Amino acid sequence: MTFTTLISAAELAQHVFDHDWVVIDCRHDLAKPDAGQQAFAEGHIPNAQFAHLDDDLAGEKVGADGKFHGRHPLPDRAAFIATLQQWGIGENTQVVAYDAHGGMFAARLWWMLKWVGHDAVAVLDGGLPAWVAHGMFVSTEASSRTLGTLKDKPALVASINADELLKSLNDGRRTIIDARAPDRFRGENETLDPVGGHIPGAKNRFFKDNLQADGRFKSADQLRTEFSDLIKNPEATVMQCGSGVTACHNVLALEIAGLTGTALYPGSWSEWCSDPTRPVAQTV
Template sequence: MQKPFTCLVSVQELAESATSSWRIFDCRFRLADPAAGKRAYAEGHLPGAMFLDLEEDLSGPRSGLNGRHPLPDPQHLAAKLGSLGVGPGTQVVAYDDMGGMFAARLWWLLRWLGHTRVAVLDGGLQAWASSGKPIDTAIPEPVACHFEAQLQRDMKVNADYVLSHLDDPEVLIIDARAPDRFRGENETLDPVGGHIPGAINRFFQDNLDASGCFKQAALLQEEFGKLIKGGDAHKVVAQCGSGVTACHNLLAMEAAGLDGARLYAGSWSEWCADPARPIATGP
């Protein structure tokens, strides 16, 4: 039986290993233009790929207090994936055109549902196209199957957990946003600028090399190891603006062999919605 891909899959590996039983998902999205991903998918995508929308499929309803991209209901997501042909043994590949920025969200969500046979296409659509691989416009018609969620509850934490562990040396909060937003500058997405007190910054794009692919595992292990200061990855809580790019850091850590970090899904957009929660600014 073929060894499953559980973190990253290269263009060559996808081209050589994919079978009709694999499910490929286009996760392209633009925060400033939420319909852009669907339009891009219609114009051309990887052969056999289906589309999943960040806000319609990979997020739940917003209340104004639970962040910009709250987690979807796990049973609803499981039903959606099952309708698209994802079953217990299905190898899933997610891709986008932003270095895995949105594909990593699907990677994390599937693992949260207990499905580990999921990987992000390293380099995304650009790497696929630049390798001379074909682009298609046909819309697949998958055969539905049953996908049963086996929720991994220890993969995430909530705002109360973060608040109660702000001074805990055994909890390290890593913020994946750009450095200026972390410092509280140039905030355009959320109503309040700043970061969670005690958090450190690891911009998710620092996980990529100049080609747009993930850095080698050894380098990622070295870089994250410095942040964790040789500690256990289980003490890491990953967050960002809305629980999306934090998944990119979690994927990078997993690819580097640093497993066990958890996601604060509500992230900054949820945190700053409650004025009673403390806020820090600056480096």
């Protein structure tokens, strides 16, 4: 069986040592960039490897064009493929990504693997807390993998850049969903980016609203009902957030709900607000 959206702790426990499975720890703290790696060293799912959001799941903030492309722009595809190979990922590898934040960071790796055409990737539902609650142990041992054979393939997910999104603002062709907390969406309490507010016309769907109280995702039916109040056509919808990370959580939630085809704006608000010629809204 191939897992392409979520996997439970019980299901992962059956395969965690399988040679054709790779588990990646994506824990991170935006305010303390070294916290994830420290937490990994203190205890992680056995046989797991560590992915650093800034170093492994993001590229250079300033591109070859000299422009700022956000706090976590997508890396060079070839460089990312090389990273995935170092983790032992091949053409037939089942990848499981997890964190301790309800999938906040794991969903980014989930989306990026789809971006390079690898479908067999799932997020551990409930993350490390669910693993521990299932009675499974954590390890401090490092794991090593044989170099993987993954090749770059056509993307299985859609993306859109700032220029394309700007052109579509006035024609009503796209619905924009912002995954940030409501106060940051309104332009209040902005601590990560130099400008507060949101892209004009965007709607707010805080990524944490995808979760139950225990940190696991809501049911497919409930997610479908909630998102149907916001969007009419997933394929005409753009997901964004502060830097293209938590927006992936909303993309995953839609996939769970069977609402496929939404696009990610990787640069998100951090890129958008860096250009003063782009419009900004600060009211709901």
